[in-house]
Amino acid sequence: MKTTQTDVDPAAWVEQLEWPRRREHGRLLLEVFGRVTGEQPVMWGPTMVGYGEVHYVSSAGREGDWFLVGFSPRKANISLYGLQGSARSDELLAQLGKHRVGAGCVWINKPEDVDLSVLEALIREAWAAVE
Numbered sequence: 001m002k003t004t005q006t007d008v009d010p011a012a013w014v015e016q017l018e019w020p021r022r023r024e025h026g027r028l029l030l031e032v033f034g035r036v037t038g039e040q041p042v043m044w045g046p047t048m049v050g051y052g053e054v055h056y057v058s059s060a061g062r063e064g065d066w067f068l069v070g071f072s073p074r075k076a077n078i079s080l081y082g083l084q085g086s087a088r089s090d091e092l093l094a095q096l097g098k099h100r101v102g103a104g105c106v107w108i109n110k111p112e113d114v115d116l117s118v119l120e121a122l123i124r125e126a127w128a129a130v131e
Contacts, residue, residue, distance in 0.1 A: 003045040006062040006066070006077070010041040010049045015074070022073040028111055029071045029078070034124040037069065041098050048072045048081065054130060080106040092118055 014026030030049065031043060037051045044050045050067025057063040069082035083089060083106050093101065097114035100107045106122075108114050 003048065005050075005053075006043045006045065008043040008046075010043050013043060013049075017073060019075060020079075022075070025078060025111055026071075026073040027035075029073065032120060033069065033071065033115065033123060036120050037127050041080070042067065044070065045076065048079075050081070052130070058064045068130050069123055077109050078111070080108065080119075080122075083122045084124050086122075086129040089122065090123050092122045092125065096122065 001088075009044070011027075014030060017023045017026060020045075028047075033051050034041060039051045041049045041051060042053075048067070048070055049072065050070035052068035053065055053069055055063065055065050067082065071081065072079040074081060081104065084093070084101065084104065085093060093099070093106070095115065095118045096108075097118070098106060098109065111119075117126055
């Protein structure tokens, strides 16, 4: 696994984002994820902010460490990680608002496109599912 934890401060990283709107979005997501999880954020690789950590072993026998939930405010959209797979994730995703789903990732264009209370519930459910 190439992506690992770094010593970069996530708040400082958000403040240096090239796109002013993504800096705003990053600040908001730092607050929401931090409040819901009660954890401090950690940078994973150069662009992902993660909360918590889990050791995994894949069906192919690969293993490594990864964050439980997190986000990345990219130029084109915001990637939200770890929000699928809980007992209520499908129900909550249906209520989230404008988004797309991929393998292990939920993409939104901007936080204004989604119901933040549903996003918080998704984070809470995902967090509780692995505690």
